[in-house]
Amino acid sequence: MNKSTTQEMNFGHLAPYQQRRFVPALAQLEDQKEVTTLYRKLEERRVASASDLEQWMLDRSELEAALEQAGAILYIRMTCQTDDSARAQAYKDFITDVVPGIKMGTDQLNRKFLNMAQQFPLDQRQYAIYLRKIQADVDLFVEANVEIETNVELLSQEYQTIMGAMTVEFEGKEQTLPAMGRYLENPDRNLREQAWREMARRRLNDKDQLEDIFDKMLVLRCQIAQNAKCRNYIEYKFRSLHRFDYTHEDCHRYHASVEELVVPLWRNVNQYRRAQMKLTTLKPWDTAVDPQGRGPLKPFDNVDDLVAGCQKIFAQMDQGFAQQFKEMASLRLLDLENRKGKAPGGYQSTLDEARKPFIFMNAVGVDGDVRTLLHECGHAFHALACAGNALVQYRHGPMEFNEVASMAMELLADPYLSVFYHDDDVHRSSWAHWEDVIMILVWVATIDCFQQWIYEHPQHTRQQRREAWLNIRQRFGSDVLDWQGLEEEHAYLWHRQLHIFEYPFYYIEYGIAQLGALQVWRNSQQQGAGALANFKKALALGGSHPLPELYRAADIHFDFTEKTIAPLMEAANRELEQLQKF
Numbered sequence: 001m002n003k004s005t006t007q008e009m010n011f012g013h014l015a016p017y018q019q020r021r022f023v024p025a026l027a028q029l030e031d032q033k034e035v036t037t038l039y040r041k042l043e044e045r046r047v048a049s050a051s052d053l054e055q056w057m058l059d060r061s062e063l064e065a066a067l068e069q070a071g072a073i074l075y076i077r078m079t080c081q082t083d084d085s086a087r088a089q090a091y092k093d094f095i096t097d098v099v100p101g102i103k104m105g106t107d108q109l110n111r112k113f114l115n116m117a118q119q120f121p122l123d124q125r126q127y128a129i130y131l132r133k134i135q136a137d138v139d140l141f142v143e144a145n146v147e148i149e150t151n152v153e154l155l156s157q158e159y160q161t162i163m164g165a166m167t168v169e170f171e172g173k174e175q176t177l178p179a180m181g182r183y184l185e186n187p188d189r190n191l192r193e194q195a196w197r198e199m200a201r202r203r204l205n206d207k208d209q210l211e212d213i214f215d216k217m218l219v220l221r222c223q224i225a226q227n228a229k230c231r232n233y234i235e236y237k238f239r240s241l242h243r244f245d246y247t248h249e250d251c252h253r254y255h256a257s258v259e260e261l262v263v264p265l266w267r268n269v270n271q272y273r274r275a276q277m278k279l280t281t282l283k284p285w286d287t288a289v290d291p292q293g294r295g296p297l298k299p300f301d302n303v304d305d306l307v308a309g310c311q312k313i314f315a316q317m318d319q320g321f322a323q324q325f326k327e328m329a330s331l332r333l334l335d336l337e338n339r340k341g342k343a344p345g346g347y348q349s350t351l352d353e354a355r356k357p358f359i360f361m362n363a364v365g366v367d368g369d370v371r372t373l374l375h376e377c378g379h380a381f382h383a384l385a386c387a388g389n390a391l392v393q394y395r396h397g398p399m400e401f402n403e404v405a406s407m408a409m410e411l412l413a414d415p416y417l418s419v420f421y422h423d424d425d426v427h428r429s430s431w432a433h434w435e436d437v438i439m440i441l442v443w444v445a446t447i448d449c450f451q452q453w454i455y456e457h458p459q460h461t462r463q464q465r466r467e468a469w470l471n472i473r474q475r476f477g478s479d480v481l482d483w484q485g486l487e488e489e490h491a492y493l494w495h496r497q498l499h500i501f502e503y504p505f506y507y508i509e510y511g512i513a514q515l516g517a518l519q520v521w522r523n524s525q526q527q528g529a530g531a532l533a534n535f536k537k538a539l540a541l542g543g544s545h546p547l548p549e550l551y552r553a554a555d556i557h558f559d560f561t562e563k564t565i566a567p568l569m570e571a572a573n574r575e576l577e578q579l580q581k582f
Contacts, residue, residue, distance in 0.1 A: 010073065010077075011069075011073050011076075011351060011354075011358075013331070013332075014331065014351060014354040014356060015354065016353045016354060017353065017354060017355040017387065020062060020066070021058075021059060021062060022038075022041075022042075022059035022062050022063060023038060023062055023063050023066050027066070029066055029067055029070040029098075030070060030074075030090075030093070030094055030098060031098075032097045032098050032101050035067065035098055035101055035102065035105070036101050036105065038063055039063070039101070039102075039104075039105030039106075039108065039109065040105075042056065042059060042060055042063070042109055042112075043105070043108050043109060043112055047116050047119075047120070049120060050120040050121070050122065052120075053113075053116050053117070053120045053122070054122070056113075056116070057113070057130075057391065058390055058391070060109060060113075061390065061391045061392045061393070062353075064106075064352075064392050065352035065353045065355075065392040066352075066353045067098075067102060068350075068352040068353075068392065069351045069352045069353040069354065070094070071094055071098075071099070072349045072350070072351055072352070072358075073351070074087075074090055074091040074094050075091060075349070076335075076349055076358060076360065077090070077091070078090070078091040078157070078160075078343075079160065079164075079342070079343035079347075079360060080335055080342060080343075080360065081341050081342065082160055082161050082164035082165065082341050082342065082343050083161075083164065083165065083340075083341035084341070088157070088161070091157065092154065092157060095150060095153045095154060095157070096150055096154070099150065099153070100146045100147065100150055103141075103146045103149070104143065104146060106137070107137070107138065107141040107143075110134050110137055110138045110141070111138055113134055114131075114134060114135065114138060117131060126544075129393075129394070129543065129544060129545065129546065130391065130393055130394070132242075132244065133242050133393065136239055136240075136242055136244075137240075139239070140228050140230075140236070140239055140240055141228075142224075142227040142228050144227050145224045145227050145228065148220050148223055148224050148227075149224065151220055152217055152220050152221065152224075155213050155216055155217050155220075155501075156217075156501060156502045158213055159210065159213055159498070159501045159502065160343050160498075160502075162206050162209060162210065162213075163343065163344050163498070164341055164342060164343045164344065165341070166202050166203065166206070167202070167340060168180060168198045168199065168201075168202050170183075170194075170195065170198055174340070176338055176339070176340055176342070176362075177199050177202065177203075177344065178338045178344060178362040178364055179338050179364045180195055180198065180199050181288070181364060181366060181368075182296065182364055182365065182366055183195035183196075184196060184285055184287075184288040184289065185288050185289050185290070185296030185297070185366060185367075186289065186295075186296060187289060187290070187293045187294065187295060187296075189285070189286070189289075192285040192286070192289060193283065193285045195285070196283075196284060196285035200486075200489040203492070203495060203496065204488060204489065204492060207492050207495065210492075210495050210501075211462060213501065214500070214501060215462070217501065218454065218455075218458060221233045221236075221455075221504065222455070222458045224236060232455055232456065232458070233455040233458070233504070234248050234452060234455045234456065234505070235248075237504060237505040238505070241399070241505065241506070242398065244546070244547075245546060245547040245548055245558065246547075248452065250560070251448055251452065251508050252452075253560070253561055254445060254448070254508065254511060254512070254560045254561075255445045255448065255449050257560065257561055257562050257565050258441055258442060258444075258445040258476070258511070258565070259445070259475060259476060260562070261562060261565050261566055261569050262438060262441045262442055262445075262565065262569060263442060263476055263477045265438055265569055265572065265573055266438050266439060266442050266477055266480065267477060267480055268573075269435055269438055269439075269576065270282060270287075270480040270481075272291070272580065273286070273287070273291045273435075274286075276291035276292055277289075277291050277293070281481075281482035282480065282481050282482060283481065283482055283486075284481055284483070284486065284489075286481075287481070290428060294428070296366065296367075297366070297367040297421065297425055297428060297429055297432075298365060298366075299365070299366075299367055299369070299370050299420035299421065299429075300365060300369075300370075300420065301365065302337075302365075303334075303336040303337045303363050306336060306363055306369060306370065306373060307329055307334065307336070309370070309419045309420045310325065310370070310373055310374065310377065311325055311326060311329075312416070312419040313374070313413050313416040313417075313419055314377075316416045316419075317412060317413065317416060317532075318532060318536075320536075321377075321381055324380070324381060324384050325377060325380075328356070328357065328359070328380060331356065333356060333357065333358045333359065334358075334359050335358075335359070335360050335361075336359070336360075336361050336362075336363045336369075336373065337362075337363055338362035338363060338364045342362060343360075344362065344498070345361075345362070345498060346359070346360055346361030346362065346372045346375075346376055347359075347360050347361075347376065348360075348376040348377075348379035348380050348383070348406075350383045350395070350396070352392055352395065355383070355384075355387040355395070356383075356384075357379065357380035357383040357384065359373070359376045359377070359380060360376075361373060361376060367429050367432055368432075370417075370420060370429075371410050371433060371436070374409050374410045374413045375406040375407065375409060375410050376406065377406075377409055378405040378406035378407070378408060378409030378410070379402060379405055379406045381405065381409070381539065382397065382402060382405035382406075382539045382542075383395070385536065385539035385540045385542075386539065386540055386541065386542030386543075386544075389542050389544065393543060394542045394543050394544040395542050395543070396542065396543050397541070397542050397543040397550065398543060398547050398550070399506060399509040399513075400509045400512045400513055400516075400547055400558075401513070401516070401538070401547060401550045401551065402509070402513070403509050403510055403512075403513030403514075403516075403517075404513045404516035404517050404520065404551075404554070404556075405539055406513075407510075407513050407514050407516075407517035408516070408517040408520040408521065408535060410433065410517070411433075411437075411517055411518070411520070411521035411524075412520070412521065412524060412532070412535075414430055414433065417429050417430065424582055427579055427582035428582075430579055431576070431579040431580075431582075434572060434575055434576050434579065435576075437514065437518070437572065438572060438576075440510060440511070440514055441511055441514055441515075442476050442477060443476075444507055444508060444510045444511030444514070445476055445511060446472055446473060446476045447494070447497055447499065447500065447507045448505075448507055448508040448511070449472050449475070449476075450468065450469055450472050450494060450500075451500060451504060451505055451507070453468045453472065454468075455504075466491045466492075469491065469493075469494055470490065470491060473490070473493075478490070511560065512558075512560050515559075515560050515564055515565060515568060516551060516554070516556050516558070518568045518571070518572065519554075519555075519556035519557065519564075519568070520535055520554060520556060522568070522571055523555055523556070527555075531555070534553065534554050534555040535554050537553055537554070538550050538551075538553035538554035541553055
């Protein structure tokens, strides 16, 4: 898409999904006083019946969707160009001036709702999930935490700004770190090493700033948990993330299962890579290149080609997906190309009032860009599938299933990669993807285990944190790579994982969901179109059902123990062995 179009847009061209009933059409949702007035109107409204209560809930949902969209637009614009001071200030103003009032107003409405629900009981089949979320939020809310959470948000913005500003001079020009990733696929090992070292050096230049930011975050988060009378921040986050269907002890079981069942397969994958490359040991710059020394895959020349290729994939997979993706492109809801000043990574954000998805990423023309867009499109199709639900809370599913939507989309697209590649390149891309599937299960266990250690030992020193990171890395097979001479780079590798800074404990979802996605893929191998139909049926439920029921709707199991992982790893190993023949 046109680069400047997304950079300059305010999304004003998007019409609300339905006409507003409660929020004035011209309401200034970035004005704290006007937002507070709207919350007060709902708080003071008299409710005299169950039907009055349901209408009150709909009006509240309308307000929340409008506010969520206003905040999302400011965040999108800020991440699209982190070096634009006006955008940064606009987002900062919203976080500091408006969001605290939203949190206070939300708690007041939550308490009013629980009182009203006692007077006018609601249908439990329809509203049980809504009720338990509201109760959890009321139980956790502490007014003193509002200001602390604002300060954490501002620290997160600092992290984004630092990461977005990272560039290096390489081959005679200034390049962003995402753009430098292309060199890691080059068959010239000396060039790969040089590129990797330049990227690592650039990150290490800011390591003290990032350590300072994280130390401040850690203190604030522990204070939040203490104020909410939680044992530690782990308990606080599990409750605030509405993890009703599993515990942090279950996460430890995931760690153990991965260590026993996935790490050995990961070792085998890397042993195959090392043997193919005829190396004594693998270095960090040897993991993205083709092991047979072929040149990097080049799926597209520009983002228009990326969009056109994915359009063809969806047309072969499902006409509904194809039409939705076409509409997203026409509505300028894609910002895909990498550029200086753009925040790292990729995400999908739902514009809740328009009920449309927006996709952000940093495409530089590599194979991983195709996977990233397919992944974020899975989220987008999920958002569109449940857009018709009246309550905004039910238009957002639990993350452990949201990520099934995205990861399954990557796997379901595998049969259609010929739109980007010919002959053996299709198999090369599939091999790289299956490598990544195994790696992410291990990496998730590593990151989640590290986060649990951090918040179980909140008084730790930086040196203790460094040692804990390296010990956990060793537990999950870091020795598949040779880090000799790269000890400093290895010790701060976790700085690249933005979730640790910005979304603490939002990472185990990827591991749980990868297991769900593998089950969707396995079903597609066995059932064909029936598996996709079940998958889409589950997407349409949004967040209106408990997590295990969402999994059952997709004909998969919500389980991340040996019972589920062992047969999936056997299937993955068979797939890898088949791909090794090409």
